[in-house]
Amino acid sequence: MTWRTVQRFADAAAPEELFTGQWQNRPSVLDEYKTYLDERWNEGCTNAWKLWEEIAPLGYQGRYQRVRAYIRKKRTSPRPVTARPPSPRDVAGWILRRPESLTESEQIQLKNARAHCPELDALTRHVRSFATMLTERQGQHLPDWLDAVRQDDLLSLHTLAKGIDRDRDAVTAGLTLPWSSDVVEGHVNRIKMLKRQMFGRAGFDLLRKRVLLAG
Known part of the structure; x- marks a missing residue:
């Protein structure tokens, strides 16, 4: 155990401050639905089973235990527990x-x-x-x-x-207007590709022949 770790343990004012590191903020299948759970929690719905039944039709395919753990954490944590902001x-x-x-x-x-x-x-x-x-x-x-x-x-x-x-x-x-320059841009990109393939060593006549044959 390093001195930094010992110092962090000594300075922690609450157990929650010790849970940091690579295991913190790991992606979860529940992350996408935590905002919904937070809103329902603020509306007064604190029943984990009911909340699990509500997010299942929304596409949640995880286990009920994950929902129960998140709701339990919201209920017991001394600090507000909310979903991480989206990226x-x-x-x-x-x-x-x-x-x-x-x-x-x-x-x-x-x-x-x-x-x-x-x-x-x-x-x-x-x-x-x-x-x-x-x-x-x-x-x-x-x-x-x-x-x-x-x-x-x-x-x-x-x-x-x-x-x-x-x-x-x-x-x-x-x-x-309904017209666009998509076709022209496509031809320009094709000519540029043919020119790059010759590494700048061919003249106009060869490039013209390649363009006509490729068309």
Whole structure:
């Protein structure tokens, strides 16, 4: 036992402070549903069996004992026990995906995150409204979207808005018209690939022949 370990044991004010290290914060199949359990606990439902029956239809496939242990910890711990906050990558994924594709547990976690962070709530609204413009070809709403973005203190979106303003007509057309440059971009990428394969040692004539034969 090292001196640091001895000192940590001596300085601990409660037994819970000793439970740190590699076994702490390990992923659990219950993690995704702890936000739901916390909400139900705050509503007054403290029956572990009932809570287990509620999260099973939501997709939880773990054992009842895990739910019971989590509820027991909430009941007996001198400190509030709550779910760990989701990672930035998870939250970004929930915002960028279609709302209807999120599981009920993911919807609850995103709702909880938005409730605790006004900036995140505003970002979610702007991202989803832009996605609606993009998928439903509603380019006429772009000026209103830009005005709404500028009303919130979101520096990254302000930078995006400035970039859109520099070529607003083209962006509006891209959000409105049914045509796209996908085919052209595909051909450009194919030509770049052929050029890289020759390691810059071939001239234009050979590159032209390869492009025509590959087509």
